[in-house]
Amino acid sequence: MLIPSLFILSLFILSLLILHSYIHRGLRFTINFFIIGFLWISNKPWDEKVRYVSSKVISPRSDLTILLMTTCVWLTIFYISWVLAEKIIKRIKYFRGNLFSVLLLSSLIIVSISHCIEITLMHIGWWQGRPVYSISGFLNDNSRFILSAWIIFSVYFLLAFAAFFLIECSRYRRTNWKCLLIFLPFMREWFFTYLGPVKPSLFRIIESLIFGSLFILSLICTLRIEYCYSETSPDRKSPKLISSNIPFLSTLTILLVIFIIDIFVLKQPLMLISTIPAMFFILLYFDKIPFWIPLILSLPFIILWEQRFILNIAPLAFILILHIFSLMKGGNSLAQ
Amino acid sequence: MNVLFLSITSLLSLIFLIIHSYLFRGTRLTINFFTFAFIWALMKETIAQHVIDRPVYEFIDSKIPVFLNAWIPTIGWVFAFYLSWSLAEQAIKRTKYFQHSLFAISLLSAIIIASISYCVEAAAIGTGWWRWTIDTRYMSNFVIGSPFVALEAWAFFGMHFLLTFFLIECSKFKEKDWKGVFFVIAASYHWALRFLDLSSPRIFGKILISLIFVLALTWPLKLECCPPEQMPIRRFKFNRISLQILANIPLFVSLFMLLILITIDIGLLHKPELLISCLPIIFFILLTIDKVPFWLLVLMVFGSILTFEKKLIITTTPIIIILIFKISSWIKAKRGIEA
Numbered sequence: 019m020l021i022p023s024l025f026i027l028s029l030f031i032l033s034l035l036i037l038h039s040y041i042h043r044g045l046r047f048t049i050n051f052f053i054i055g056f057l058w059i060s061n062k063p064w065d066e067k068v069r070y071v072s073s074k075v076i077s078p079r080s081d082l083t084i085l086l087m088t089t090c091v092w093l094t095i096f097y098i099s100w101v102l103a104e105k106i107i108k109r110i111k112y113f114r115g116n117l118f119s120v121l122l123l124s125s126l127i128i129v130s131i132s133h134c135i136e137i138t139l140m141h142i143g144w145w146q147g148r149p150v151y152s153i154s155g156f157l158n159d160n161s162r163f164i165l166s167a168w169i170i171f172s173v174y175f176l177l178a179f180a181a182f183f184l185i186e187c188s189r190y191r192r193t194n195w196k197c198l199l200i201f202l203p204f205m206r207e208w209f210f211t212y213l214g215p216v217k218p219s220l221f222r223i224i225e226s227l228i229f230g231s232l233f234i235l236s237l238i239c240t241l242r243i244e245y246c247y248s249e250t251s252p253d254r255k256s257p258k259l260i261s262s263n264i265p266f267l268s269t270l271t272i273l274l275v276i277f278i279i280d281i282f283v284l285k286q287p288l289m290l291i292s293t294i295p296a297m298f299f300i301l302l303y304f305d306k307i308p309f310w311i312p313l314i315l316s317l318p319f320i321i322l323w324e325q326r327f328i329l330n331i332a333p334l335a336f337i338l339i340l341h342i343f344s345l346m347k348g349g350n351s352l353a354q
Numbered sequence: 355m356n357v358l359f360l361s362i363t364s365l366l367s368l369i370f371l372i373i374h375s376y377l378f379r380g381t382r383l384t385i386n387f388f389t390f391a392f393i394w395a396l397m398k399e400t401i402a403q404h405v406i407d408r409p410v411y412e413f414i415d416s417k418i419p420v421f422l423n424a425w426i427p428t429i430g431w432v433f434a435f436y437l438s439w440s441l442a443e444q445a446i447k448r449t450k451y452f453q454h455s456l457f458a459i460s461l462l463s464a465i466i467i468a469s470i471s472y473c474v475e476a477a478a479i480g481t482g483w484w485r486w487t488i489d490t491r492y493m494s495n496f497v498i499g500s501p502f503v504a505l506e507a508w509a510f511f512g513m514h515f516l517l518t519f520f521l522i523e524c525s526k527f528k529e530k531d532w533k534g535v536f537f538v539i540a541a542s543y544h545w546a547l548r549f550l551d552l553s554s555p556r557i558f559g560k561i562l563i564s565l566i567f568v569l570a571l572t573w574p575l576k577l578e579c580c581p582p583e584q585m586p587i588r589r590f591k592f593n594r595i596s597l598q599i600l601a602n603i604p605l606f607v608s609l610f611m612l613l614i615l616i617t618i619d620i621g622l623l624h625k626p627e628l629l630i631s632c633l634p635i636i637f638f639i640l641l642t643i644d645k646v647p648f649w650l651l652v653l654m655v656f657g658s659i660l661t662f663e664k665k666l667i668i669t670t671t672p673i674i675i676i677l678i679f680k681i682s683s684w685i686k687a688k689r690g691i692e693a
Contacts, residue, residue, distance in 0.1 A: 046531035053534045057541045061397065085549070194382040197389045204393055208400075 025087045027275065031268045032090050035097045038264035046246050050186055055096060058178050058203070059089045091135070094268070096175055099127040101265035104243070106302045106337065109309070112344035115243050117188055118236035119340060121180055122229070125172040126333035130295035131269070132172075137292045138276050141284050173225050176232065177203040187243050233336075237343055266303055269296070294319060298334060309341065360483065361426045363614060364433045367607045371436045374603035377587040380580040386523055388432060394515055394540060395431035399424035401547055410507075411486045430474075435512060437611075438466035440604035443577075444642035448676060451683035451691075456520050456577040457570035458679060464513035464563060465671055469634035470611075471508035472668070475500035476631035477618040496668050499628045503556070505668070510559025514543040517566065524577050571682055608639055633658070633669040641676060652677065 039048040103124035113119045181202040190196045280289040298312040316331045375384040403409050403423045442462035452458040476499030490501030518540040527533045546558050619628040640646045655670045
């Protein structure tokens with residue numbers, strides 16, 4: 019009963035996000051993002067036979083139902099992460115609207131939000147495996163596995179949407195050769211599909227290379243996001259307060275559901291630890307909360323769990339680097 | 355001769371087709387067509403060869419590296435997609451009303467892809483390049499050397515791709531914000547292949563092809579490619595003969611393909627009866643040559659049906675389709691309906 023209810027909730031949130039996208043980014047972006055996103059994500063399990071990391075769905079439902087459920091959850095998280103990242107990057111003037119910075123931050127937010135969702139879903143029996151939580155080592159083997167899986171999924175998002183945003187929302191939209199960028203996400207897929215069994219270390223190297231090169235690009239490349247609005251798009255000059263905060267409210271709803279499940283259904287309040295990184299982003303979403311507050315708040319966790327928590331605060335570290343870089347570049351000046 | 359030979363010749367021919375596309379359709383359309391065709395065909399072949407439990411066909415040649423199992427057919431698909439489009443555009447010119455009809459060209463392209471598949475499959479199965487692992491008895495009385503399901507599969511797959519591409523890139527919907535919705539047509543093939551049983555793409559294909567046929571007769575949606583004044587060929591100073599040669603690259607490529615297949619059927623397999631499988635594409639090639647009168651082709655079709663009976667019914671499809679479009683065009687002209 020719980021899983022169908024969660025699916026319906028996710029579908030509801032997704033519909034609200036589609037509405038948000040339509041109001042704030044226009045019809046063309048909305049259709050292309052959600053349709054191409056759906057097609058891309060729904061084709062993900064094409065590498066089932068060569069999957070290197072993935073959790074096994076334990077459900078009596080058909081493949082198609084599972085596909086629809088997971089695709090909706092993925093799309094929801096991808097869109098929320100993009101909007102949150104865009105809003106947070108807006109606070110750093112030099113990087114405002116920088117495509118690669120937003121892309122990298124959104125992929126890190128994906129890892130944070132998905133981490134808590136995944137752990138809760140694993141406990142309620144959606145996925146195989148039951149991670150055991152304890153204060154001394156909340157990142158045990160299972161949750162480490164989840165985290166590494168989501169980093170890979172995040173890269174999956176990263177390359178596909180890098181291609182999407184470069185084609186749809188950058189100055190390359192007007193070029194004749196823009197479609198060649200589609201090869202970007204496929205190259206990784208084909209590499210893993212046709213290379214056969216590959217050592218996990220190679221995957222880690224490739225993922226690190228992708229993250230690393232994107233990190234460098236986000237610092238040195240000043241390519242800006244240019245949405246393609248059209249006459250059919252609604253008037254963007256007067257967005258309503260509620261509609262503009264749909265992604266934020268959706269994130270809150272997701273976290274609230276996780277709270278309820280962890281505390282009242284699973285009765286494991288310790289699992290709430292996994293929601294901490296996502297909570298930092300909620301704080302960063304508000305312009306009035308200074309950046310150093312979530313940074314200071316994260317310090318006790320780093321001291322308590324040492325390197326096990328470092329990966330979870332990677333987005334904060336990335337924002338800190340952007341801030342420092344922005345200050346070095348002359349503070350308030352915008353990247354041209 | 356092996357599968358690698360087939361793929362190398364396809365690749366060479368494909369290069370010529372890319373040149374033709376660039377010269378006569380422009381950079382944007384060329385890049386978009388070949389990029390999407392390649393990615394979409396490779397996705398299908400990856401699912402067919404690596405994801406679903408039992409591939410519908412398999413390569414017999416054990417020397418082929420596993421990773422090429424999906425890449426070789428992909429080259430063939432891209433080649434077949436473009437060749438069929440170019441031949442269909444030429445053949446449909448025989449009917450005034452339908453010469454720019456998007457649906458008529460899509461339908462005809464799908465039938466040309468099936469015609470290409472007929473002769474390729476007959477030669478490939480005969481030489482033992484690959485074999486079908488599913489039951490191929492369906493309508494086997496009507497074909498020779500190749501399973502009928504293969505013809506259907508090629509036609510439906512081509513149809514899904516070309517229709518999606520034409521609607522997004524070569525129609526009045528090109529400027530619409532919602533054109534991305536058409537991707538669902540192409541994706542439905544992959545979904546059916548992965549999540550339903552193997553016969554489902556065929557069922558979807560039959561529904562789609564019937565729908566396209568009805569739309570072709572009723573909705574004169576235009577196929578809008580590169581306007582003549584914007585063709586990159588205008589930038590080069592070719593003489594008339596060179597221009598003629600370049601414009602007819604698809605025709606030469608199809609003749610080259612036919613030559614190889616006829617050599618295999620007669621010289622290698624010593625099975626002249628397999629030449630029947632080449633008849634549909636021969637009819638299409640003749641249809642693209644303006645100087646060949648249509649009544650002569652109709653006469654040839656009837657003559658061959660009388661000789662070989664039901665084995666030849668399938669081969670008459672190109673002429674019958676054009677005949678239907680010609681009659682429909684004539685009726686529309688009588689009623690004063692203009693394209």
